[in-house]
Amino acid sequence: MTRRVRRWVLAVGGAGLxxxxxxxxxxxxxxxxxxxxxxxxxxxESLARQTANTIASVNFDQRxxxxxxxxxxLFASVIGTVVLLRQTRDERRAAPEPAAVSLPVRRYxxxxxxxxxxxxxxxxxxxxxxxxxxxQGGVVAATALHLLYLGAxxxxxxxxxPIGLYEVGDALxxxxxxxxxxxxxxxGTAFLANTLLPYGTFNTLASGGTVPLLNAAxxxxxxxxxxxxxxxxxxxxxxxEKESGS
Amino acid sequence: xxxxLIVVxxxxxxxxxxxxxxxxxPERQALVLAVLGTALAVLFTVxxxxxxxxxxxxxxxxxxxxxxxxxxxxxRRRERGKGRTR
Amino acid sequence: MMSVLPYLVAVWxxxxxxxxxxxxxxxxHAVGCLAVCQSATYVLLLAVGYRDGGxxxxxxxxxxxxxxxxxxxxxxxxxxxxxxxxxxxxLLLALVIQVSKRHGTVDPDELSELxx
Numbered sequence: 001m002t003r004r005v006r007r008w009v010l011a012v013g014g015a016g017l018x019x020x021x022x023x024x025x026x027x028x029x030x031x032x033x034x035x036x037x038x039x040x041x042x043x044x045e046s047l048a049r050q051t052a053n054t055i056a057s058v059n060f061d062q063r064x065x066x067x068x069x070x071x072x073x074l075f076a077s078v079i080g081t082v083v084l085l086r087q088t089r090d091e092r093r094a095a096p097e098p099a100a101v102s103l104p105v106r107r108y109x110x111x112x113x114x115x116x117x118x119x120x121x122x123x124x125x126x127x128x129x130x131x132x133x134x135x136q137g138g139v140v141a142a143t144a145l146h147l148l149y150l151g152a153x154x155x156x157x158x159x160x161x162p163i164g165l166y167e168v169g170d171a172l173x174x175x176x177x178x179x180x181x182x183x184x185x186x187x188g189t190a191f192l193a194n195t196l197l198p199y200g201t202f203n204t205l206a207s208g209g210t211v212p213l214l215n216a217a218x219x220x221x222x223x224x225x226x227x228x229x230x231x232x233x234x235x236x237x238x239x240x241e242k243e244s245g246s
Numbered sequence: 247x248x249x250x251l252i253v254v255x256x257x258x259x260x261x262x263x264x265x266x267x268x269x270x271x272p273e274r275q276a277l278v279l280a281v282l283g284t285a286l287a288v289l290f291t292v293x294x295x296x297x298x299x300x301x302x303x304x305x306x307x308x309x310x311x312x313x314x315x316x317x318x319x320x321x322r323r324r325e326r327g328k329g330r331t332r
Numbered sequence: 333m334m335s336v337l338p339y340l341v342a343v344w345x346x347x348x349x350x351x352x353x354x355x356x357x358x359x360x361h362a363v364g365c366l367a368v369c370q371s372a373t374y375v376l377l378l379a380v381g382y383r384d385g386g387x388x389x390x391x392x393x394x395x396x397x398x399x400x401x402x403x404x405x406x407x408x409x410x411x412x413x414x415x416x417x418x419x420x421x422x423l424l425l426a427l428v429i430q431v432s433k434r435h436g437t438v439d440p441d442e443l444s445e446l447x448x
Binding site: 305310 | 367371389401410436
Binding site: 058 | 351392418419427429
């Protein structure tokens with residue numbers, strides 16, 4: 001298809017789609033309206049199970065099976081990236097030369113690194129109470145680790161980041177989620193049903209039954225996944241190059 | 247909907263999204279995407295969704311632009327290397 | 333008009349992203365435009381769940397039942413997709429790097445010429 005034909009197809013299809021979407025807008029519930037049947041029921045269920053953060057309750061209790069699907073996508077795309085970005089036979093590793101880092105950058109990165117890491121872990125741990133949870137905290141903790149690349153150099157990052165360990169951690173977290181689900185099955189009810197553990201006291205760390213467990217599993221999974229992904233991309237961008245002369 | 251803050255945040259997001267598409271150089275686009283991620287995080291917070299705002303802030307303004315930048319660097323490095331051996 | 337403005341913004345973001353993907357001359361740029369398209373779905377979902385005068389559905393510092401809260405279901409949907417979407421973006425970028433290794437270009441037009 002030539003460039004011109006493609007533009008025409010885009011113009012016709014885009015105009016049609018735009019017309020349909022705009023026509024659909026007035027039929028949606030009006031913005032800011034007061035009727036949210038699903039929301040009201042979800043809030044009620046979440047409070048009945050002593051989970052202060054309703055969103056954590058939706059993700060890890062009422063729709064925990066859906067989150068298992070998301071976990072599957074996450075896991076599959078990490079495997080795909082690792083396979084695609086492996087070192088092939090006609091490539092070699094060239095150690096990057098250490099570059100001088102200006103002192104303010106180094107100081108800033110090394111001060112912020114522990115703070116950011118701790119924030120990430122805090123956000124994961126308090127997922128069932130306050131805004132946050134495994135998905136957000138995992139990303140924060142994993143990206144915090146990469147401040148070391150800014151503050152020191154690539155070698156230092158590689159030393160604190162044995163990549164095999166994180167790949168194992170990724171798999172362990174995914175199976176931890178599954179095992180918690182099967183524990184619900186063995187407990188006499190259903191897969192991923194939140195009936196195994198006591199619901200605890202409202203608004204304390206140990207509340208919500210299996211919500212904190214699944215939350216922690218997701219946090220570990222996301223953190224390991226992001227570390228592995230970034231490691232593969234950094235390897236490609238910094239170290240691996242095509243063997244010259246081949 | 248009389249909250250002007252929501253209107254401002256919505257228009258800001260729309261403007262950033264348009265800019266992110268209009269900027270053709272992928273390296274600059276990564277920077278505009280980081281701005282878009284931050285604008286989206288503000289919008290989500292204004293819409294009373296702090297959870298989504300937090301994850302958008304971590305992912306949209308740090309992780310995705312970083313991945314894009316690393317890919318640009320890899321692709322550029324290959325093209326440079328090719329020019330040298332030729 | 334005001335009651336549909338957020339939906340119209342979502343439509344605008346989605347269509348701009350689509351335009352960017354189709355007219356892109358660089359696959360990395362196209363992946364960035366796909367990320368723009370994705371953000372349209374978050375805006376749409378959260379706009380559907382908003383409630384005037386509502387507060388966040390987190391009860392660690394709000395007495396349950398004292399204030400109306402916005403819809404948590406759509407927030408949970410958007411939240412998981414933000415993170416999972418980023419890893420899918422990473423997979424797409426890995427494919428782009430692979431394409432660049434195989435064919436030495438990331439311009440979609442040059443790539444289709446190579447095949448034909």
